[in-house]
Amino acid sequence: MRVINFNAGPAGLPLPPLERAQKEFLEFGKSGMSIMEHSHRGKDYDAVHNEAISLLRELLDVPETHDVLFMQGGAHLQFSLIPLNFLMPGKSADYLTTGHWSKVALSEAKALSAMVGTAREAVTTEHDGVFTRIPKQDELELDSNAAYAHYTTNNTIFGTQWHTIPEVGNVPLIADMSSDFIWKKFDVSKYALAYAGAQKNIGPSGVVVAIARKDFVESGRTDLSKTLKYSTVAKNNSLFNTPPTFSIYMVRNILAWVKEIGGLDAIHARNLKKGELLYGAIDAMSDFYKSPVEKDSRSYMNVVFRLPSQALEEKFVAEAKAANMVGLKGHRAVGGIRASVYNAVSVENIQSLVDFMEKFKKANG
C-alpha cells in the first residue's frame, strides 16, 4: 500500500506518471526496449526529451529569449558552475542569504575565489543560527555593478518562501528554485537563470532543470572546458553529452500529468488550498502547534511547526507513521515537524494530516 509521503526530497511523486513508467518499463512504445536502453541520439528518446522541454515552455510560458536546459550534479553543481561562468575575476556578485542552501551557494562561490571574482552577502536574515523570515526589499544591500544577484526562492529546512521577486535593477537575477519550482507560474522574463534540482516537484534526483536567458548564457566566460559551460548545454539542446535519460523521461511524465490536471493554475490553486488548510489548522490550534516562521514568509512547500515538547514531537512522528503518513520529522538542524507538501501531495492528503493533528492534540493537548 502506498503511503502519504511528506519527504523533503527526494519526495513523493504523483502516482499516474509512476504507473505510466512502470507499465512501459520493459518496453517503451513498440521499441522492444526500456526507455533507459535507448540511445540519447535516437528518435524515441529525442521525442521524450523535446516533449519535456516543450511542456515546460508551455506550462511556464517561457519566452523565446530563454532556453530550457537539463543538467546534472544537482543544485550543488550549479553553486559552482554559476560563479565559474558568470563571476569573472575582478567582478563581484551578490548573494541573498535566507536559509541553509543559500548559505551553501555563497560558501561554494567563495571557495572558488582563486578562479573567480568575489561573492558577497547582500543580506542575511539569520538570527541565533536560524532563519524565520524573508527580508524586505529595503534590507537588501545591493551592488548595482554586481555580475549577478543570487537568491533561493524557498527555504526547505526553515520553511520560508519569497512571495515577491527581489528588485535588483539591471543586475542579472539568478534563483535556486529547487524546492518550489512550478508550485505556481512565475515570470520567467525576470530571471537571467532559474534552476531547480528535480527531486522535489518534477522528478527523481539526478537531473536539474535550468531556464536561462540566451544573452546571459552567451555572456559567460569562454576560457572553460565545454562541459562546464552553460553555452555548450544550450547550443546542444542538453545533448552535448549523454543526459540522464530516464530521469528526464520521468520529468516528462510528471509534466504531462501537471498539464493533464489543469496546468500551473490548477497546481497553484491546489497548493493555496493545501496551505490554507494546514496553516489554518496550526493557527486554530496555536496553543499546541506553533509555526516559528513569520506569517508573510511562510512556505507553501515546506510547512514547519513545533509541538510543546520534543517528546511530543517524537510521538507525533511515530503515530503519524502508524497512520500511514511518513517523512514528517523536521531537519536535524532545526528539529520539530516538517511537512513537505510538494505538488504531488493532494488536498486530501493534507486533510488527512489535519485530521490527525486534531486527534493528536485532543489526546495529548
Add this chain to the structure above:
Amino acid sequence: MRVINFNAGPAGLPLPPLERAQKEFLEFGKSGMSIMEHSHRGKDYDAVHNEAISLLRELLDVPETHDVLFMQGGAHLQFSLIPLNFLMPGKSADYLTTGHWSKVALSEAKALSAMVGTAREAVTTEHDGVFTRIPKQDELELDSNAAYAHYTTNNTIFGTQWHTIPEVGNVPLIADMSSDFIWKKFDVSKYALAYAGAQKNIGPSGVVVAIARKDFVESGRTDLSKTLKYSTVAKNNSLFNTPPTFSIYMVRNILAWVKEIGGLDAIHARNLKKGELLYGAIDAMSDFYKSPVEKDSRSYMNVVFRLPSQALEEKFVAEAKAANMVGLKGHRAVGGIRASVYNAVSVENIQSLVDFMEKFKKANG
C-alpha cells in the same frame, strides 16, 4: 517483444534487473513508495547505496586503499574534474590518445589552462583522422614528473581496446573505463583513479562510478568548492549532496545480477566467447566482412566492421532490424557497422548475429 540491443550507450541492460525494478516500481519493499521517492538519508535507500558499493568492492576485489564513489555528469564532467583537482598550475599531465573520447579528455583539460597546469599528449595513434590500434609501450613519450597519466581503456567509436595496462612508473594512472568497465576483473591497485559512465555495462545514464585511491584523492587541490572535489565525495560516502538515487538503485540491481550469474570470471568467459564467435565470423568471411582494427587491438565491447559497400551496409542494418537486432549502425564519424556487445548481450545474441551475417553474405556476397 524485447529486441536484441547492440546500442553503443545508453545500451541494453540485462532483463532480470529490469524486471526486478519494474515489479517494485510503485512500492519498494513494504515501504509504501518507489525507491526514487525515498530520502537519500533514509535507511531504505542507504541499504541500496551501500549494497551497490559493496557489490563493486566484492566483484572487483577493491583494496582498502581505494574508495568506490558515485558521481554525476558523465565521463565528460570527469574530463574537467580531473585537471581541476589533480593538475596544479605549473605542473603537467600526460594524455594517451587512442580515439575520440581520449581526444575530448585532452581538449577539455587544455580548455581549462587558465585555471590548471598543462595537458600534453604523450602519444597518439591517429592516422588519416581515424584510430585502428592501441600503441605499444615503447611508443609512449611519458613524463616521469607528470601529475598523472590519463588513458581510455576501450575506444567505443573505433572498436579498439587496451589489453595491457600501460606502464607509467610512479606517475598516478587514471583511466576512463566507461565502455569496458567490469567486462572482466582488473587490478584496481594499479590505478589512482578509474571511472566509468554507467550507461554501457552497469546501469542507466546519469551516474558515474569512480574508484579512487584514497591518498591520491587527498593530494587534490584544496582551493576548490566542495562539490568539485573528489575528497568531498569520498568523505561523505557519495552522499554529500543528493545522489541520483534511482540510477544507483539500477546499478545495484545489475551488479547483483552479475554476482548471481557467477561474478566477473563468468562475465569475462562470456565476453571472450562472444568475441571469439563474432571476430571468428568476420575472419572466416573476410572476403565480405572486414575489420579495420589491428588484431591485437580489437575490442571485446565494440566490434566494428565494414561490408563491401555503403549500400550493403545500409541494407545490412535494415535487414538486421527486421530480424529484431537493433543498434548496428556505425558511429557517424566512421560509418560501417558497429555491434556493441556489452555485458548484457548474451552468447546466444551473438550467435543470432553471426547466423544473420552468414545468411546476409550468402544472399549478397
